[in-house]
Amino acid sequence: MALLQSAVHRYRLPAIALMLALGLGTPVLAEPSVSESLSPDNLPADFYTFTPEEFWREPRDSYWLNFSNWVIHHEHVQSERIQILGAWADRTLSGNARSLPGNESYLRLGLAAESETGKLASVEPEARFRLDLPTAEEQLRVVLESESDELVPLGERRRSRQLTDDQRSDSDATGALRYLSVISDTINLSNDIGARLRFPPDAFWRATARGDWRLSDWRVGARQRVYYFHQDGWGASSWLGFGRDIGNGWTFLASSEAVWVHDERQFDLAQILDFHKRLNNRSELNPRLGVLGESQPTWRHTGYFADVTWRYRLYQNWLFGEVIPSVEFQRDNDFKEHTALLVRLEMFFSGRILSR
Secondary structure (H helix, E strand, C coil): CHHHHHHHHHHHHHHHHHHHHCCCCCCCCCCCCHHHHCCCCCCCHHHCCCCHHHHHCCCCCCHHHHHHHHHHHHHHHHHHHHHHHHHHHHHHHHCCCCCCCCCCCEEEEEEEEEEECCCCCEEEEEEEEEEEEECCCCCEEEEEECCCHHHCCHHHHHCHHHCCHHHCCCCCCEEEEEEEEECCCCEEEEEEEEEECCCCCEEEEEEEEEEEEEECCEEEEEEEEEEEECCCEEEEEEEEEEEEEEECCEEEEEEEEEEEECCCCEEEEEEEEEEEEECCCCEEEEEEEEEEEECCCCCEEEEEEEEEEEEEEEECCCEEEEEEEEEEEEHHHCCCEEEEEEEEEEEEEECCCCCC
16 A cells, blocks of 8 residues: 555656646636627627617617518518429429429519619619429429520620610510530530410520630630521520639639621620629629620621629628619710619529428
């Protein structure tokens, strides 16, 4: 026993030193959770624009508060309805009791107010929708759209965000079955067979090839499309784009597009320089420069434009605001300066279908 006590006394200090070195002799304090760190009591006073006591006060009734609560409530309701509609259509068309992921259906509603040179601001409602449904066959999709790119002039498409609904061409909704094919790791092919949803319907066929490649720091994208509408005849479009990061959070995209307009027997052309930067988790900036042209009666420029889109996420991921100043010089207006300022409020009602 005396020998054991002597050994314990002899090695006690080295053992304590070893435990301290390994951190075994000090208690480990649990780090506070994120919710605790961000609670009103733990955040510094200068974090708020109000006093801590006001945090717990009941909100005052106001027209704006009631209206915003009404909008938020209907966003939740309509998103769920669109998701249910998409799931029902997917199950019905595919004959499968399971809804597949990847549904990209949405309903976009908005108000746009534009003030032009010499004109006061006018407010126009806007509405767009897309129903894009996978079926049980992964390569087959059902696509319904409020408008189709082939039915919109190229110059209007490239300036779409500058325009209010009454400035856009009248377009019919389309519905199609889309068959997807993978040619390689970088090239995809799709074939659509459908009709313009009107009476009498206008049947169409559309084939699109898309490719994406990387060349060093550059991203290269290409798209070739050929289509046939029963009433309008044949058409084709080619798009080529080169993009890269240019530093300080900015990205750059230079794109060229040519569209064959069958009725007028001419090409419409567009060259766009596009810059984009995400300023923070709520806002982004998108300046653009563009040149439009045509091939008849001779190859010539038909217009120049520049615009800057500032887009701000107002609430969650479905309520957005946009401010778009723009200037354009059109041949039809003798290349005189035409300026405009557009303010838009957009709401997205969408739902993502999850596997059940």
